[in-house]
Every structure is written in C-alpha cells, then in structure tokens.
Amino acid sequence: MINLHFQFFFQVSFIISFTCVVGAKTVERPNILWLTSEDNNVRWVGCYGNVHADTPNLDKLAGEGFLYLNCFANAPVCAPSRSGWITGVHPVTLGTLPMRSRYDIPHDQIKYYPDFLKDAGYYCSNVRKTDYNIGRRHDDACWDSTKLDWKKLKQSQPFMQVINVARSHESQAFGEVDNTTHSPSDIQLAKYHPDIPVMRKNYAHYHDAVKKMDADVGRFLNQLQQHGLSGNTIVIYNSDHGGVLPRSKRHLFNSGTHCPLIIRIPEKFKSIRPAKKVGSKIERLVSFIDMPKTWLSLAGAEIPEIMQGKIFLGPQTEPGRNYHFSYRERMDERSDNQRAVRDKRYLYIRNYMPYVPWGQKLTYLWKMEATRAWEDWHRSGKTDAVTGRWFGEKPPEELYDTWEDPDNVVNLIDDPKYSKMTDEFRGALNNWQLEVRDCGLLPECERAKRSGDLGITVYEMTQDEKHYNLQSYLDASEFALRAKPEQVPALLEMLSHPDSGIRYWGMTGLCLLGENARPQIPVIRKLTNDSSDAVRAITAFTLFRLGEKEDARTCYQQLLKNDSYASLLVLNMIDWLGDRGEHYADAIRQCSFSHQKFVQNIKQLF
Numbered sequence: 001m002i003n004l005h006f007q008f009f010f011q012v013s014f015i016i017s018f019t020c021v022v023g024a025k026t027v028e029r030p031n032i033l034w035l036t037s038e039d040n041n042v043r044w045v046g047c048y049g050n051v052h053a054d055t056p057n058l059d060k061l062a063g064e065g066f067l068y069l070n071c072f073a074n075a076p077v078c079a080p081s082r083s084g085w086i087t088g089v090h091p092v093t094l095g096t097l098p099m100r101s102r103y104d105i106p107h108d109q110i111k112y113y114p115d116f117l118k119d120a121g122y123y124c125s126n127v128r129k130t131d132y133n134i135g136r137r138h139d140d141a142c143w144d145s146t147k148l149d150w151k152k153l154k155q156s157q158p159f160m161q162v163i164n165v166a167r168s169h170e171s172q173a174f175g176e177v178d179n180t181t182h183s184p185s186d187i188q189l190a191k192y193h194p195d196i197p198v199m200r201k202n203y204a205h206y207h208d209a210v211k212k213m214d215a216d217v218g219r220f221l222n223q224l225q226q227h228g229l230s231g232n233t234i235v236i237y238n239s240d241h242g243g244v245l246p247r248s249k250r251h252l253f254n255s256g257t258h259c260p261l262i263i264r265i266p267e268k269f270k271s272i273r274p275a276k277k278v279g280s281k282i283e284r285l286v287s288f289i290d291m292p293k294t295w296l297s298l299a300g301a302e303i304p305e306i307m308q309g310k311i312f313l314g315p316q317t318e319p320g321r322n323y324h325f326s327y328r329e330r331m332d333e334r335s336d337n338q339r340a341v342r343d344k345r346y347l348y349i350r351n352y353m354p355y356v357p358w359g360q361k362l363t364y365l366w367k368m369e370a371t372r373a374w375e376d377w378h379r380s381g382k383t384d385a386v387t388g389r390w391f392g393e394k395p396p397e398e399l400y401d402t403w404e405d406p407d408n409v410v411n412l413i414d415d416p417k418y419s420k421m422t423d424e425f426r427g428a429l430n431n432w433q434l435e436v437r438d439c440g441l442l443p444e445c446e447r448a449k450r451s452g453d454l455g456i457t458v459y460e461m462t463q464d465e466k467h468y469n470l471q472s473y474l475d476a477s478e479f480a481l482r483a484k485p486e487q488v489p490a491l492l493e494m495l496s497h498p499d500s501g502i503r504y505w506g507m508t509g510l511c512l513l514g515e516n517a518r519p520q521i522p523v524i525r526k527l528t529n530d531s532s533d534a535v536r537a538i539t540a541f542t543l544f545r546l547g548e549k550e551d552a553r554t555c556y557q558q559l560l561k562n563d564s565y566a567s568l569l570v571l572n573m574i575d576w577l578g579d580r581g582e583h584y585a586d587a588i589r590q591c592s593f594s595h596q597k598f599v600q601n602i603k604q605l606f
Helices: 006-017 056-064 078-087 113-119 150-155 197-226 267-272 290-299 369-379 416-436 444-454 458-463 470-481 485-494 500-529 533-545 549-561 567-576 581-590 598-603
Strands: 020-022 025-027 031-037 066-072 123-127 159-165 233-239 261-264 281-287 324-328 338-342 346-351 397-401
Touching (some): 031 197, 031 290, 056 233, 056 261, 066 324, 113 123, 113 290, 123 150, 159 197, 281 324, 338 416, 346 416, 416 470, 444 533, 444 567, 470 485, 470 500, 500 549, 533 549, 549 567
Parallel strands (some): 031 159, 031 233, 066 281, 123 159
Antiparallel strands (some): 020 025, 066 261, 233 261, 324 338, 338 346
C-alpha cells in the first residue's frame, strides 16, 4: 500500500506556499542537493565542538541552516549504510547487512527512493558513489544521470542531486603521516587511543583530509549559488557513517555512528524549517533510515509502506523516535555480529559473538599507520586497561553514558544503578528486531545456504516464519549469551533441536560457559558431524577452547577441504583461537570456496 497523504500536501502546501517561477518554468517543489562525505564522525567537524577542526564551509552552512545534534548511522560502514539509504529499509531486514555482500532482494517488492522521486517528476542525478550492496539491479539504474551538470539541473527542476565527496574516506588516512599541515599537537585524542607520536600524526593527517573535503563542499555550494539555484534548493550535508581512526568505523560506539547532519532551507520554504531561528541546533533523534522517507515527503512523492523510517522534516513530520538502532555483521573478511539501541544519552550494545575481539586484524584497516603502531604498542605491553581493551574479547553486553563518557570506555552494564534501564533497552531491542524481522540471528553463511536451498532471497526466507523462526532465535540467543552453569541441561537440550539455528545458539552458550561445560565434552564432540557447517564450526571452536585441540583441528580441516559454505567463518575462528596455520596448510590450500573472494583475503593471514 502506498501512503497517499502526499496528494494533499502537494496540492495545497506546495502550490500555495512554494510556487515560484524560474524563466518560463514553474517550480512548485524544492530542489534537493544532498552532499555526503565519507567516514567522518562529528568530532572532525568544527561546528560540533572540536576547536581543532578546520571546516569553515561546513561551519558556515550550519550558521545558515540547522545543525542536528543527534543524528546516527544505522550501520557503521558504507555499503550496508547506503543499502538502507537507497531503499528506506534496514539492511537487517533486507539481508544486505554483511559488508560487500550484494545479496539479491525482490526488486518487484522493494524499489529505490529515486524511483518514487522520478515518478513525482523529479530529475535524479548521483555523482558518483553508489555502493548499495544489493544484487540483481545495477546501482546506477535508478538515476537519470551520474554526472554533475549544473546547466542540466537548472533546466530540469525540480531535481534531486546527490554528490558524494570522497576526500574524507578512510583511504585518505593511509600513507605517510610525517608531513601534515595540521599540527599533531592540535588534536582531540580519544581516550581509547594511546598518546604516541604516530597516533597524533595520523590524527593530523586525517584533519588535512577533512579540510579538503570541506573545501569541496564549499566549492559545490558556490556552484549552486553561481547557477542561481540556492533560493530553490534545500541543501543537506551528512557523512555516510562514523570514523575514521581505528575503533570508529565498523564499530557501534559513538565514534562509528554519531554523524554530522546539517540542513539549509531557503527563505522560500521557511514554513518547513525545524526551528524559526536560522542557525539553531536541533535535538531531535534522527536515524539514517529516516532520510529517504523524509526526502520523499519533502518532494511530495509517494512513500511506500515498506519504508521503516520516520519523517523528521516538513509538514508530514512524524513524532520523534525514542530510540535509534544500529547493527554490524561481517566487515570484509572479518566476521562479527552486534546490535545496539540508544536514546540521546545512553548506548546499549549486544554482542552476539563476544568471543571475537573488537580489534581483529582486518586487511584494509591495517593499512593505516595508526593501527599498526597501536598494535605494536599493545604487543609491547605498553597499553593500559583502556587503551588495550580494543584487542580483547567483548562482553556479551555493554552500556555507556555517552554524555559523561563520549568515547565509550566505561561499561556500566554491571552497575545495579542501571539495571532497570538495561532491561528497558533489552526489551526495546528485542521488540524492534521482531518488528523489522532481523535476519542476523542465523550466521551469514547459514542463512545464505538456507535461502539458496529454498531458491529464494534472504529477505524472503527471513520474512517467512516457517523458514526463519525469529522469536525462537531471539530467545535462544539471549539465553545463550546470559547462560549460567546451572542452565547447562537446557543448553544440552538445545543441541538436539531440529532447527540448526537453535543448535548453533545452544553450542554458543556452552562455549561461553568455558570450563563449566567441560563435563559435556562427549556430547559436544558429537556435533562435529552436525548437518549444519555453522554448527560444526562453533562446535570445533568450543572444543578447542576446552583443550580438545585435535578434535577441533580435524573438524576444521574437513570443512575447509570440502569447500564448506562456512569456510570464511572457519578461517576467522582459527585466527581468533590463535592456532598456527601449519596445522591447516593443506586444507587451506585445497579450500576454493570464495564468499565474494573474502576467503582469499583471510588466507593471507596464514
């Protein structure tokens, strides 16, 4: 069903309030210029309070518009983040959460927001990044153009023009860091980073990159002005997620999700401004998933019922959200699985794979001087409890007061004072996961196998309770993550369940109980022959941690030699265990399973 409130909005509000004439063309709706930068969180932008940041154009834009203080990315990395942007549907719903996975979705059911803008008469152009992480449709197919042509835009009003500025991308923090314009002394060092020269220099190096990004933003705004379009155009600026020094991008902390959002609205359209005074700071909680729905609303376009966000600007503004939700799974070759819920102040994180270190070695991230220097500092025994925490295993749950602890280093989860709040966050997260049909309660490899065997997309599989019993998986995962020694019998019962998802979580619970599960080794060992390769993988992991290394190695060797669909997970697990590659040399050599070529990437570690 399509939301048709736009008809009244278009016929009355826009025609009466927004009509203007440009040449011989009547423009009844605003143009939209959406400027996106890459990988920078709020700490790199001056108007968000960092006195060391050099971003004069963004600061000026904030003075001319409205600065949103509580805007958060749903995913802390580009491809899944943009998957949500283009569809208005959470990637945990679509099945597109793993980085660079490009799983198919049913495009007859789920269209892209530019499709609706074009139906409403908008000219839609995107320069140039797409990275939507979705298969079965070319990323450029929804756009009228992938070139920036101001003359064409002036002739084609109303328009939606997206411009992606790549100068602040993570890659711009790579390379030599000794010769920077920005002084390494003038930085806002995060508490989790050691105060070492290379770290400071890399901060300065990235400040230089952000300054170049800011200059590009200024250039595009000047071009908009020079072509006489500023008075008709709503300008939106935000980054695509947080970052970019290590322990920011790819993480659900403030550093990975708290993003700048600035919106400038011309005088002509002042009736839709979020506050009367230009330059105001807006405290509303905004999620990235809100953006496509809001842009459609501003354009008077149809809004598909499937979109999951809330309109946060304009006449159709919906009540503000109480919570923002975020998520991460595999990043490139590295597996993990986390969910988070927050309000404006507190952040709750649930770690579905707590045995995975935050700072597992990821090829791309380790190209940064700061990352390598931090690892060396840690291996030399020079980090403390705060600066060394990133290299250790995670707790099943985390809770942070982001006002008092913006770097999220003091975990309050065990403080009785916050127990009621924690329960509220747990409940909110569980309810939301049910509402959006969170696909991530099965390992990525398992849901890909299951949907492939059924001949349907991950989205279609996880929407069907017969194939994906989400409530059972939520219950099983929560039980496993918080299991106590006296609950071992219940975990053992889960191991004989006909659903591989329940068996997986039962074994995860035994794994987390450690030595308390030792008496159950004979039962655990039987699952090295489970019908599910994901269950076999977590079983071998559990056995290895209990000292049954040869049984674990035999299981992993068999999986790799047989080109298991869980090969990427297996190789990750071997690395997490710190096992030597010599035990698996032949098996790794024989393994040809690709997993979007990420198996080859992780093989390089051995």
